Amino acid sequence: MNRITTGGTTKTERVCAWIAAFLLAVFLSVTILGTVAVQMITSAGLHLNVAADAGMIEKQYREICENIDVMAGEYGFSAENVKATVTREELKEMNRKSAEFWTGLLTKGEAGTIPRWNIGAIQDIIYTAAEEKTLTEDAQTVIGDVREMIENTVFPLRETTITFGSKMAKDMADIRGIIRSVRQLPLLGALISLACAGVIALLLAKEIFQSLKYYGTALAAGGIVTLAGCIGLLVLRSDGMLQEANAGLAGEFHALFGKLALGCGIVGTLLVIAGYLLLYFFSRKKNSETAESET
Amino acid sequence: MSTENKKRSGISLWLLPIATAAPILAAAAFGVIRFGPKIHKLLNILIKLVVKA
Numbered sequence: 287m288n289r290i291t292t293g294g295t296t297k298t299e300r301v302c303a304w305i306a307a308f309l310l311a312v313f314l315s316v317t318i319l320g321t322v323a324v325q326m327i328t329s330a331g332l333h334l335n336v337a338a339d340a341g342m343i344e345k346q347y348r349e350i351c352e353n354i355d356v357m358a359g360e361y362g363f364s365a366e367n368v369k370a371t372v373t374r375e376e377l378k379e380m381n382r383k384s385a386e387f388w389t390g391l392l393t394k395g396e397a398g399t400i401p402r403w404n405i406g407a408i409q410d411i412i413y414t415a416a417e418e419k420t421l422t423e424d425a426q427t428v429i430g431d432v433r434e435m436i437e438n439t440v441f442p443l444r445e446t447t448i449t450f451g452s453k454m455a456k457d458m459a460d461i462r463g464i465i466r467s468v469r470q471l472p473l474l475g476a477l478i479s480l481a482c483a484g485v486i487a488l489l490l491a492k493e494i495f496q497s498l499k500y501y502g503t504a505l506a507a508g509g510i511v512t513l514a515g516c517i518g519l520l521v522l523r524s525d526g527m528l529q530e531a532n533a534g535l536a537g538e539f540h541a542l543f544g545k546l547a548l549g550c551g552i553v554g555t556l557l558v559i560a561g562y563l564l565l566y567f568f569s570r571k572k573n574s575e576t577a578e579s580e581t
Numbered sequence: 582m583s584t585e586n587k588k589r590s591g592i593s594l595w596l597l598p599i600a601t602a603a604p605i606l607a608a609a610a611f612g613v614i615r616f617g618p619k620i621h622k623l624l625n626i627l628i629k630l631v632v633k634a
Contacts, residue, residue, distance in 0.1 A: 311601050442633045451631075499594070506598030511605050518613075527625055531632045561598055569594055 294492040303489040307500040307507075310482035314508030317475030318553050319515045322546050324469055330389040332545065337381035339541040343374055346439050346534060350377075353435050361428045363415040368432065371407035377440065381538075384441045395461025397452040400445050403436045405429060442532040498568035506561025512554030519547040 325332050336342070351369050358365030383401035390398040409429055416425040455461055483501065490497040523543035528536040592600055 308601055308604075311598075312605055315605065438633050443631055444633055447631050499597070503597040503601050507601035507605070510598060510602040511609075514602075514606055514609070527621070527628060528632075531628045535632055558598075562595075565594055565597070 295490060295496065299489045303486050303497075303500050306482045306485040306489065307504040310479055310486070310501075310504035311507035311511065313475050313479040313482060314504065314557070315511035315515065317472050317479055318508070318512045318550065318557075320475055321472040322515070322519070322550050324472055325549075326542065326546060327392050328389075328465060328469055330385075330393070332542070333385040333389050334382060336538060336542045336545060337385035338378060342537050342541045343377050343381065345537050346377055346381075347372070347374055349534065350436055350439050353439070354432070357428075357432060357435065360422070361431075362420040362422045363412055363428065367411045368408055371411070372436065376404070380440045384538075387441070391448070391452060393465055395452055395456050395465070397449045400443075401437075401441050403433055403440075405433045408432055438532075439534040442535050495568065495571050498564045498571070502561045502564030502568060504561070505564065506558050509554045509557030509559075509561055512550060512557060516547050516550040516554055519543050519550060523547065 350372055354368050354372070355365050357363075358368065380401050380403060383399075387398050387401060390396055412421070412425050412429050412432070415421050415428075421428060482504075486497055486500045486504075487494075490500065520543070523540055528539055
């Protein structure tokens with residue numbers, strides 16, 4: 287039965303408007319979460335922002351200092367002198383180079399130059415220790431081990447696997463093309479959301495104020511799903527899988543997921559507030575209309 | 582009295598967003614339960630291949 291209400295909207299139009307509102311909620315959340323995923327993969331700015339994260343650099347610095355203490359005891363060199371050559375600024379610079387490597391790999395599918403730690407100052411200290419005959423191992427072995435330890439803390443990836451993997455992926459598919467298409471997906475989601483909003487407006491053109499209910503519901507529902515996605519990011523952030531594999535890399539991902547979850551949380555909260563505000567206006571208008579009709 | 586002005590016994594206006602989000606969240610939860618462990622396993626292998634201990 288196609289009952290016509292006060293404003294002249296049929297039941298079929300209302301059902302279609304609900305479907306459009308549901309789809310609007312789906313595509314809004316997909317667009318926001320998709321933007322987060324695309325940012326995670328392709329945003330050079332975000333990667334550089336994470337690379338400059340003070341908390342992460344401090345964590346790396348402390349880990350390196352602890353390892354130098356252990357190695358100094360094992361190999362017989364001055365821990366304090368070696369620690370003095372490792373500065374937070376240099377760590378920040380190496381993190382920046384790592385971020386550039388990631389961005390190049392994830393946006394062009396090309397493994398660029400792997401960042402290296404400048405070992406010059408450490409080399410002099412180890413050679414001095416070798417001359418004083420305090421070293422328990424060959425100087426070159428000690429220098430290599432110290433360098434590897436520092437590089438592993440900041441950039442703990444297997445070079446050969448990445449170079450081989452990226453070359454294989456490039457041979458198999460047009461990585462640049464795929465990345466370009468992936469970048470367009472949030473825009474496509476936004477266009478579909480806009481189309482859904484347009485459909486609601488068209489279906490409820492006869493009683494515009496009713497559309498507040500549909501827009502409000504869609505916005506708030508999209509916000510709730512986005513907030514759930516934000517919780518998902520926080521769960522992934524505290525997943526022990528990376529921590530088990532490498533504490534340094536886990537720290538980098540911890541910072542990255544934290545920044546993404548924050549953005550996602552803010553957008554989700556704003557959507558929920560905007561949605562409920564629309565529902566509040568709808569409820570007020572409806573109550574005043576009911577009061578008028580009763581008098 | 583019009584259909585719109587009748588006192589409705591259905592879902593409250595304030596619960597509409599939750600009711601709309603529920604099927605989306607249920608579908609996402611189903612996906613996580615169904616494919617989550619497999620993706621987790623696959624990621625674990627990938628991480629072990631790429632990341633130095």
